[in-house]
Amino acid sequence: MIKIEPKFREQVWGDSNLNKIFGIKGNPIGEVWLLSGHPLYTTDVNGKTINEAAKELCGKKFKRFPLLIKLISTNAWLSLQVHPDDEYAQRVEGEPWGKSEAWYFLKDGEIAICEDPSLIPQALKSGNWEKVIQKVKVKKGTFVYIPAGVVHALGPNSTIIEVQQSSDLTYRIYDWGRPRELHIEKALQVAKNTKYEDLLMEKISCKYFNMEELSEGYVDGFAVDVPKKIEKNFGAFVIPKGSKGFVKDSIIVTLGEFFLNS
Numbered sequence: 001m002i003k004i005e006p007k008f009r010e011q012v013w014g015d016s017n018l019n020k021i022f023g024i025k026g027n028p029i030g031e032v033w034l035l036s037g038h039p040l041y042t043t044d045v046n047g048k049t050i051n052e053a054a055k056e057l058c059g060k061k062f063k064r065f066p067l068l069i070k071l072i073s074t075n076a077w078l079s080l081q082v083h084p085d086d087e088y089a090q091r092v093e094g095e096p097w098g099k100s101e102a103w104y105f106l107k108d109g110e111i112a113i114c115e116d117p118s119l120i121p122q123a124l125k126s127g128n129w130e131k132v133i134q135k136v137k138v139k140k141g142t143f144v145y146i147p148a149g150v151v152h153a154l155g156p157n158s159t160i161i162e163v164q165q166s167s168d169l170t171y172r173i174y175d176w177g178r179p180r181e182l183h184i185e186k187a188l189q190v191a192k193n194t195k196y197e198d199l200l201m202e203k204i205s206c207k208y209f210n211m212e213e214l215s216e217g218y219v220d221g222f223a224v225d226v227p228k229k230i231e232k233n234f235g236a237f238v239i240p241k242g243s244k245g246f247v248k249d250s251i252i253v254t255l256g257e258f259f260l261n262s
């Protein structure tokens, strides 16, 4: 197994506990980018970027490695937001992919989901979001799937492992009074109806990636191992193709058919 060197991103909603764990000074860290080929933060494996190393690690060459894996820890609500799908991201943003994502909760946390985005324009006028979003407590050990188009917010005191398509396209709808930029027009173009019960899962298997819990066992061939215990040397590990890795108390992430077939 090969360790990936993580990168750190400060966020207004970040959790200063992460600064203590990782020994990072300054504003609270919200996101630890564990594996990324995205130009914003690119992580290294064996002295090469994941983009350069992809062919030997997983047997496929990509201009940008398609999975982005983060550790996220919050002390406030993230924006109510939505991400575009592949078609919109390519046509409007000139990006290779949209952003479908999934979360694994390392401790009890909270999410907010908007099941019916047609109610959003009224809430933007009135400022009354109570009827528009559904706040849901999420138990430790739950997976939540957020496909492109689902209007969502991650809640305070949540610590999650996030797996997503490699994209940073987030359209903010409402930011709880913070002065950050909003992207209402694009958000309303991509938002879709959903039912929050359909998003809570025991593991994730979508066309972009697979994500499951493994308490102990061997993994054969290309996979990313993200340990569930956060400590000073926390990071993700790559199990290269053709090799076998022993894994303990981890989340295992693999590429989905969409990227294997492309």
Ligand SMILES: O=P(O)(O)OC[C@H]1O[C@@H](O)[C@@H](O)[C@@H](O)[C@@H]1O
Residues within 6 Å of the ligand: 011, 013, 077, 078, 079, 081, 101, 154, 162, 170, 172
């Ligand atoms: O717009 P803010 O609140 O900073 O949230 C942005 C963050 O949202 C989360 O739901 C995830 O999609 C993260 O990958 C993203 O960076």
